[in-house]
Amino acid sequence: MNFVIPSFAPAIPEMVLLALISILLIADTIWSKRFQFATYYATQISLLVVAFLIFTSFSLEQVITFDGSFVRDSFSDVLKLFTIVVSMGVFFFSREYLMQQKFYSGEFFVLGLFSVLGMFVMISAHNMITMYLGLEIMSLAIYAMIALRKDSAHALEAALKYFVLGALATGMLLYGFSMIYGATGSITFPEIAKIISEGNADSTVLAFGVVFVVIGLAFKLGAVPFHMWVPDVYQGSPTGVTLFLGTAPKIAAFAMLYRLLAEGMPNLVHDWQQLIIMLSILSMVVGAIVAIVQTNLKRMLAYSGIGHMGFLLLGVIAATPEGYAASMFYVVVYAMTGVAGFGMIVALSRTGNEFDLIENFKGLNARNPWLALMMMIIMFSMAGIPPFIGFWAKIIVIEEVVQAGFTWIAVVAVIAAVISAFYYLKVVKAMYFDQPDDTTKLEPVSSNLAVGVSTAALLLLVLGVMPSSMIEMFFLSLSAT
Amino acid sequence: MLTGFPILSTLIWLPIIGGLLVLFAGRSNPALAKWLSLATVGLTFILSLQLWTGFDLTTAAMQFEEKVPWIPMYNVNYHLGVDGLSMPLILLTTFTQVLVIASAWDVIKERVEQYMGAFLIMGGIMVGVFAALDSILFYVFWEALLIPMFIVIGKWGGKRRVYATLKFFLYTFLGSVFMLVAFLYMYYKSGSFSILDFQAMHIGMTAQIFIFLAFLVAFAVKIPMFPVHTWLPDAHVEAPTAGSVVLAAIMLKMGGYGFVRFSLPITPDASMTLDWLVIGLSLIAIVYIGIVALAQTDMKKLVAYSSISHMGFVTLGLFLVYDIIQNTGSMQGAQLGMEGAMVQMISHGFISGAMFLAIGVLYDRMHTREISAYGGVVNTMPWFVMFAVLFSMANVGLPGTSGFVGEFMVILAAFKANIWYGVLAATTLIIGAGYTLWMVKRVFFGAVANENVEKLEDLNKREFAIMTTLAIFVIALGVYPGPLIEVMHTSVEQLLVQATTSKL
Numbered sequence: 001m002n003f004v005i006p007s008f009a010p011a012i013p014e015m016v017l018l019a020l021i022s023i024l025l026i027a028d029t030i031w032s033k034r035f036q037f038a039t040y041y042a043t044q045i046s047l048l049v050v051a052f053l054i055f056t057s058f059s060l061e062q063v064i065t066f067d068g069s070f071v072r073d074s075f076s077d078v079l080k081l082f083t084i085v086v087s088m089g090v091f092f093f094s095r096e097y098l099m100q101q102k103f104y105s106g107e108f109f110v111l112g113l114f115s116v117l118g119m120f121v122m123i124s125a126h127n128m129i130t131m132y133l134g135l136e137i138m139s140l141a142i143y144a145m146i147a148l149r150k151d152s153a154h155a156l157e158a159a160l161k162y163f164v165l166g167a168l169a170t171g172m173l174l175y176g177f178s179m180i181y182g183a184t185g186s187i188t189f190p191e192i193a194k195i196i197s198e199g200n201a202d203s204t205v206l207a208f209g210v211v212f213v214v215i216g217l218a219f220k221l222g223a224v225p226f227h228m229w230v231p232d233v234y235q236g237s238p239t240g241v242t243l244f245l246g247t248a249p250k251i252a253a254f255a256m257l258y259r260l261l262a263e264g265m266p267n268l269v270h271d272w273q274q275l276i277i278m279l280s281i282l283s284m285v286v287g288a289i290v291a292i293v294q295t296n297l298k299r300m301l302a303y304s305g306i307g308h309m310g311f312l313l314l315g316v317i318a319a320t321p322e323g324y325a326a327s328m329f330y331v332v333v334y335a336m337t338g339v340a341g342f343g344m345i346v347a348l349s350r351t352g353n354e355f356d357l358i359e360n361f362k363g364l365n366a367r368n369p370w371l372a373l374m375m376m377i378i379m380f381s382m383a384g385i386p387p388f389i390g391f392w393a394k395i396i397v398i399e400e401v402v403q404a405g406f407t408w409i410a411v412v413a414v415i416a417a418v419i420s421a422f423y424y425l426k427v428v429k430a431m432y433f434d435q436p437d438d439t440t441k442l443e444p445v446s447s448n449l450a451v452g453v454s455t456a457a458l459l460l461l462v463l464g465v466m467p468s469s470m471i472e473m474f475f476l477s478l479s480a481t
Numbered sequence: 482m483l484t485g486f487p488i489l490s491t492l493i494w495l496p497i498i499g500g501l502l503v504l505f506a507g508r509s510n511p512a513l514a515k516w517l518s519l520a521t522v523g524l525t526f527i528l529s530l531q532l533w534t535g536f537d538l539t540t541a542a543m544q545f546e547e548k549v550p551w552i553p554m555y556n557v558n559y560h561l562g563v564d565g566l567s568m569p570l571i572l573l574t575t576f577t578q579v580l581v582i583a584s585a586w587d588v589i590k591e592r593v594e595q596y597m598g599a600f601l602i603m604g605g606i607m608v609g610v611f612a613a614l615d616s617i618l619f620y621v622f623w624e625a626l627l628i629p630m631f632i633v634i635g636k637w638g639g640k641r642r643v644y645a646t647l648k649f650f651l652y653t654f655l656g657s658v659f660m661l662v663a664f665l666y667m668y669y670k671s672g673s674f675s676i677l678d679f680q681a682m683h684i685g686m687t688a689q690i691f692i693f694l695a696f697l698v699a700f701a702v703k704i705p706m707f708p709v710h711t712w713l714p715d716a717h718v719e720a721p722t723a724g725s726v727v728l729a730a731i732m733l734k735m736g737g738y739g740f741v742r743f744s745l746p747i748t749p750d751a752s753m754t755l756d757w758l759v760i761g762l763s764l765i766a767i768v769y770i771g772i773v774a775l776a777q778t779d780m781k782k783l784v785a786y787s788s789i790s791h792m793g794f795v796t797l798g799l800f801l802v803y804d805i806i807q808n809t810g811s812m813q814g815a816q817l818g819m820e821g822a823m824v825q826m827i828s829h830g831f832i833s834g835a836m837f838l839a840i841g842v843l844y845d846r847m848h849t850r851e852i853s854a855y856g857g858v859v860n861t862m863p864w865f866v867m868f869a870v871l872f873s874m875a876n877v878g879l880p881g882t883s884g885f886v887g888e889f890m891v892i893l894a895a896f897k898a899n900i901w902y903g904v905l906a907a908t909t910l911i912i913g914a915g916y917t918l919w920m921v922k923r924v925f926f927g928a929v930a931n932e933n934v935e936k937l938e939d940l941n942k943r944e945f946a947i948m949t950t951l952a953i954f955v956i957a958l959g960v961y962p963g964p965l966i967e968v969m970h971t972s973v974e975q976l977l978v979q980a981t982t983s984k985l
Contacts, residue, residue: 369508369595380628385654386621392552395617395661399555402665410665414658421654425631425647433635433643468552475554 010063010072013053013080014120020046021113028106039106040095043113044088051084060476064126068188071126074477075258075328079123082332083251087116089339089456090244096449097240097346103149111148112244115141119252125259127188128177132170135220138252139166142245146237158236162245165219165229173216179209180264189264197267210268213260214275220253221309224282231294234302239349239356242298243342246305247335250312254331257316258324269319276313277409283310284416291423298356300423301341304382307420308334314397314413318404325478326396329471333393340378340456347371347449348442361427363436371445372431374457381460383424384417388464396471487547488531489561492575493609495525500601507594515586518597522578522604529575529608532568538967541565541975543614543677551618557674560615565972566741566823567611569965570734573830574611577730578604581723583947584838588722588845589637596637599629600723607731611738616664616674623657623735630724630732638719645712645719652712656702660743663695667747680746683984686754693751696744697759704736706759706796707766710789717785718850722841725781729788729833737795737826741819745799746979752800753981759800764905766793771912775919780843780850783920784836787876790909791829791888797906798822798891802980804898812977814897819973820966821890827965828875828883828958835872835951839865842944843924846937852923856930861937866925868940868948873921875955877914883958 008015024046028039054077062073091112098104118138125131143166146159181187183205184195195201215226222230234242261272287307294300312334315327348371349355365372381388384395394417398410445453463470499521507514537544543562551559563571581600589596606629609622627650635646668674671682684692702709713733717725745752752759767790774786799822802815842865843858844850859866875882878889888909896903929935940948958965 376628385628386624391621391624395665396555398662399665399668402662402669407662407666410662411659414662415655418651418655418658422647422651425650428631429635429643429647432632433646468550468554471552471554 006067007063007065010065011070011124012057013050014117014124016053017046017050017113017117017120020049021110021117024113025110028110032106036104037095039109040091043091043109046113047084047088047091047116051081054080054084068191069127069130070124072124076124076255078473078477079251079255079328079332080120082335083116083119083123083248086248086251086332086335086339087112087244089336089343089452090247092452093243093339093343093346093449094240096446096452097238097243097349100346100349100351101149101238101240102351103151103238105148108145108148108240111141111145115145115244116248119248119255122252123255125256126190128181129187131256131259132174132177134252135170135173135256138249139170142241142249145241145244146233148241149238152238154236155238155241158233161229161236162233169216169219169226172212172219176209176212176214176216179205179212183209189259192264193266196265206268207271210265210271211275214272214279217253217257217260218279220256221250221312222306223279223309223313224286224306227283227286227306230306231299231302234305235296235299235356239298239342239345239354243339243346246301246342247338250305250309250338251331251335254312254327258328261316262319262324266319273317273319276317277406280310280313280317281409281412283307283313284413285310285419288416288419291420292426294423295358296356297345297358297361297427298342300358300427301338304420304423305334305338307416308382310416311394311397311413314401314409317406317409318400320400320404321478322475323397323400323404325474326400328478329474330393330397332474333389336456337378337381337390337460340374340453340460341382343449343453343456344371344375344378347445347453350443358427358430359437361430362434364431367436367442368445371450371453374454375431376428377457377461379424379427381464383421385421386464387461389460389467391464392467392471488528489545489563489608489612490547492525492529492571493561493605493612495528496521496578496601496605496608500598500605503594503601504598507597511593514594514597515582518582518601519579521601522575522582525604526575526579529572532563533572533968536565536568536968538565538971541971544568546614551615555617555668555674556672557617558615559618560675561612561618562614563612565969566976567738569823569827569968570611570731570738571608573734573827574604574607574731577726577830577834580834580838580947580951581726583943584726584841585721585723586943588841591637596633596721599633600727603629603633603727607727607735610735614676616667616676616679619676620657620661620664624654626732627653630727633724634716634720637721638724640719641715642719645715648712649716652702652709656699656709659695660699660739663692666692676742679743680979684748686750686985689748689751689984690754693744693748693755696739696748697755700736700739700744701762702736703739704733704792704796705789706736706762706793707770707789708762710766710770713789714782714785717788717837718779718781722837722844725785725837725841726834729785729837730830733788733792733833734826734830737792737799737822740796740799741823741976745976748984749980750983750985753803756800756803759796760804760902763793763797763800764902766790767797767909768905768912771909771916774916775912777916778852780840780852780920780924781837782850783852783916784833784840784876787836787913787916788829788833790913791825791833791876794825794888794891794906794909795822795829797902798825798887798894801891801894801898801902802977804902805894806981808899809897811897814894815981816973816977817890818894818898819977820969821887821894823887823969823973824883824958824962824965825887825891828887828955831951831954831958832872832875832882832884835868835948835955836876838947838951839869839872842940847933852920854931855924855934857927857934858925858937860929861935862939864945865940865948868952869925870921871952872955873917875959877917878910881956881959883955883962885959886962
């Protein structure tokens, strides 16, 4: 076998990102003493550069390189662009948070960039090894980010929990990979699909492989019954990190789901569809019911996130390009809403007061009517009430599941949506109808943060009124592949 | 007429934009907020009169249509239009908005700009509900309405307002999501979200039954019908006066409108098969809820229950048509019932609005709605009592008031369908008279009950103007309902054809 130099062109954004991270890693140690925020700005600029590279070389054509282990297509480009948008939002709020809580350090952003790189690799993975590599790059960086707050026992506990359970999930996933490899003799997704469709694979081993892969995916998404880590990790992590781990990695996890199930095993749809239906319904129902009793907003949002993962899976149940596009839209909308929601907590938190209890929000309308209005928009968008973007995300995945002939699942989904509306309303109730416990004047929110939160929230409204072009973009990116 | 001025969009967006302006501009200046609000609703009302003057009575087709693609991917359009069924309801909405703003003028002291802004936004959304011809657009307006109402009840309501507003929100939300699934199912079958396409498409019987039930849940909660009515007394009692007015005068009508726009034309066969269900529930509402109203000690609650009972006539009149046609074969008799139901909706809009405003007048002075706290109000507020008694009589259905016309038409139709329906429906004339007049006696007449009543001041000019306007409408519609019925006539005729043509 001759060694052929592969085409590097499709992976240029990843390579540039890696190069920039390496430079930053060294530079941070040098300049951090003199220019406090240099690493932060450099991080944002790096992301912009990468976004520019992706944007200018965008094409609807699929290119595969590195001997079939890396793929670049419109699906990956769109998801990467949105990963960058979400991450930039996250870093914006994180910096403010780290400053407030006085543990700002440049490493946070370098680790964040590493994590983004891992997501990119996952999104573009074309075989199981690349997928695993991307997943580990992403996860290891996040474990470290949670543990950055060395003085907080909660944060360390969260980091450890996330690490152990993450390792368990990866173990499951790898076990599933090995079985699929054993049954098909291939690690590349299209080849696996081809061998399965030809009927040359041992179906028992394959079935086991599918089950383990789906379990691994469910762990990463945080779908019931593999969701136990989510609330603890969300609550324990510093808000600035929760913001990150609750948003961008979900996009990557969805990409992993798509690559593995839709590209790797489309012929086994009847096997994994059953599993996904169960995961989806359980997640929606458990997420909706358990969130009701939460008093900690971060924990409530964790359960709400579990519920959202259930909705996301609805489009995957449909198992059509339109269904995947709907899920893709859902996950991006979820990530954007998550940034806005956690961003609001960051905006209101102060040294010594994390502002993460629902009771902290009591009487917010009296203390800061503008932020209360923004929070209301975020909550109603999460609940899926029009005219906010969350409504379109929900209606489209439900529409796809109806198209696939599962009207009863749609009925379960809308009932779950009604139940979950209750706890979002609880927050609105606290802000608008309750008297504040704390009558001290709210410290003014820095204009930087106020603008950031308002932009994020108003985006939910504007996109909700004009959702057409965004939805179309997702459909196009998937129908091209 | 098709290409002219986008009047419907204006009626929707003018109040919404005005509401946002009030919200931001009025924060430091309550007087500005009030005047800006009044200007907005006044202008909206005047503009909405164009619908009346420019309306073509000879056609049942949609008029003043506007259609712009919204989400081409899913064939969702920004599609508006009105016919004889929706046009009167839009006018009722824009008219009520003026009263609502006027009635809150010096009553609301806390966060005036948020209150006024919420009502203005609500006004635009309500017009949107009645004008939407695309089911998704309809749903967006239908749901979006919950947000401002949720805030209004929860923030400016009475003691148990938080409980009431959560109940209101979740009840209506639960009802409407089933409707959404029905829309999505029909889109899956037809490839279109247009309400007119839904009305034209063929649907199998099983599917029709499910769609009908989904609609029934959505609209029955809104109207509300027994046994899903329990949110209404809570919401009404706890809402501020203007909130009650909007709830009773307009939001309840959305349920009735839903039946004529969706249930009857889209699922005629299921409507025929299940008409006994709706008729049964309507009769229970008319009789049982009427009796419940007798037992109330809170004036607002009494009027709330009376609303439920009166809305029973709307559903009864709409679903009687199948029995009438079966028994007598007379299309005219069926049309009588339907038109009666439509007239009842409009008339109830005025009367219930007037009743709640009247109670609001008392509440503003005494801060209690308990019947037992009053007595002999006529001695101190003679002008007020004159109006209040007029509205009470209209609520009873006294000939010469608008309350009589609709009820009488429906009762007449009920006798054609089945003598027992007629008898049961007619009992409302007794029960309704019972609870209303008993309240009138206890609150308004008799000796002055206590010193608080003695200190009451009669209507001021603003209140007098509001009451007079309403009184004029209540009497005018009662004496000469011709123009209203004329506007609806062609559309009701078409609706009847749609409702009785099988789609299997």
